[in-house]
Amino acid sequence: MLAKHTQSKTLLWLGRQLFNRENPAAFFDPLLERLNPMWVQAYTPARVEQVLEETSDTKTFVLRPADRWQGFEAGQHVNICAEVGGIRRTRTFSLSGSPILWQEQGLITLTIKRLAGGLVTNWLHDHLRIGAILGLGDAFGDFLIPEPAKPVLFIAGGSGITPILSQLETMPASDYAAPVTLLYFVRTPNDVIGEEKLRALAAHWSTLTLTIIYTHERATPRYLSEQDLETVPGIKAREVYLCGPKGLMDLANDLLHKQGISERNIHSTFFSAPQADLGDQALGGLVQFARSDVEVSSEGDANILQIAEAAGLSPRYGCRMGICHQCSCRKTSGTVINRLTGQTSGAGEESIQLCVSVPRGPISIDA
Numbered sequence: 001m002l003a004k005h006t007q008s009k010t011l012l013w014l015g016r017q018l019f020n021r022e023n024p025a026a027f028f029d030p031l032l033e034r035l036n037p038m039w040v041q042a043y044t045p046a047r048v049e050q051v052l053e054e055t056s057d058t059k060t061f062v063l064r065p066a067d068r069w070q071g072f073e074a075g076q077h078v079n080i081c082a083e084v085g086g087i088r089r090t091r092t093f094s095l096s097g098s099p100i101l102w103q104e105q106g107l108i109t110l111t112i113k114r115l116a117g118g119l120v121t122n123w124l125h126d127h128l129r130i131g132a133i134l135g136l137g138d139a140f141g142d143f144l145i146p147e148p149a150k151p152v153l154f155i156a157g158g159s160g161i162t163p164i165l166s167q168l169e170t171m172p173a174s175d176y177a178a179p180v181t182l183l184y185f186v187r188t189p190n191d192v193i194g195e196e197k198l199r200a201l202a203a204h205w206s207t208l209t210l211t212i213i214y215t216h217e218r219a220t221p222r223y224l225s226e227q228d229l230e231t232v233p234g235i236k237a238r239e240v241y242l243c244g245p246k247g248l249m250d251l252a253n254d255l256l257h258k259q260g261i262s263e264r265n266i267h268s269t270f271f272s273a274p275q276a277d278l279g280d281q282a283l284g285g286l287v288q289f290a291r292s293d294v295e296v297s298s299e300g301d302a303n304i305l306q307i308a309e310a311a312g313l314s315p316r317y318g319c320r321m322g323i324c325h326q327c328s329c330r331k332t333s334g335t336v337i338n339r340l341t342g343q344t345s346g347a348g349e350e351s352i353q354l355c356v357s358v359p360r361g362p363i364s365i366d367a
């Protein structure tokens with residue numbers, strides 16, 4: 001009997017030969033999904049092995065991806081796809097466990113908080129059970145731990161702790177000797193995610209100083225302050241890693257700049273895309289999707305991914321917020337504005353991210 005891997009490869013080869021398709025997975029996957037979801041080729045299937053309650057609104061899902069998944073580095077993210085309400089939907093989450101768990105046991109963890117009105121996060125909480133299969137993309141992101149000689153300050157808010165948990169669990173194994181401080185902001189003691197792990201790390205790894213700050217225990221909220229930063233020894237020499245809600249990230253950036261910490265030593269990752277102020281520029285224009293032979297007129301600040309989908313096209317995408325580059329396409333002519341940076345592109349051929357690019361005048365895309 002052929003091994004599973006060989007069977008999948010043979011089917012791919014047959015697909016290419018018989019149908020001359022660039023993507024035979026699109027032809028065979030519905031059949032494979034019925035036979036065994038772990039054979040599907042369009043994404044890497046991952047089986048839910050365990051579901052752990054972290055807090056009243058946060059769960060950790062322990063997943064076993066199929067062998068072909070490429071692994072990840074601490075601090076990276078992954079796109080998952082799940083069928084919700086009959087539609088396959090993709091969302092981006094941080095990997096919360098250490099890559100060591102993946103290397104030694106073939107397991108990864110996603111720690112996911114319910115979001116008010118969040119279609120996919122709520123579905124995962126309510127319906128994802130042991131034995132279910134999710135689709136996984138490749139890991140991505142550059143929120144990575146620095147050289148072991150550099151002192152680090154992590155500032156996390158709420159579920160922004162998840163990529164930092166992965167980093168903190170990984171650092172002791174690489175003999176990280178420089179000082180590491182974590183300032184972790186949560187609303188109340190009931191909202192601490194990964195508390196047991198964090199306290200165990202702080203108890204056994206003397207390099208780590210852990211401070212958990214409750215923002216809503218008293219009538220007046222308690223946010224990050226200059227005094228908090230002044231408690232961090234040698235703060236000016238630290239590499240700073242920020243992950244949390246936009247309010248905390250903005251405040252932290254302001255206070256860190258006041259401390260004289262350079263932009264290049266501040267590393268951020270975010271949950272929703274920051275939006276540059278585009279002022280009163282005239283946006284929109286005729287968008288030509290050359291390979292699909294579709295032309296569509298756009299107005300206002302809709303990005304090209306939204307314009308393509310409204311025209312019935314299905315470009316590849318992942319995070320929809322400018323992180324993963326899965327939506328990158330060739331622009332062959334015309335000018336776009338980057339929604340994250342506010343920068344205007346050149347008029348010629350270049351790669352752009354559809355999900356954060358807004359046309360300014362007529363453009364042509366190789367899609």
Ligand code: FES
Pocket residue numbers: 316317318319320321322323324325326327328353354355356
């Ligand atoms: S979908 Fe991730 S960068 Fe566009």
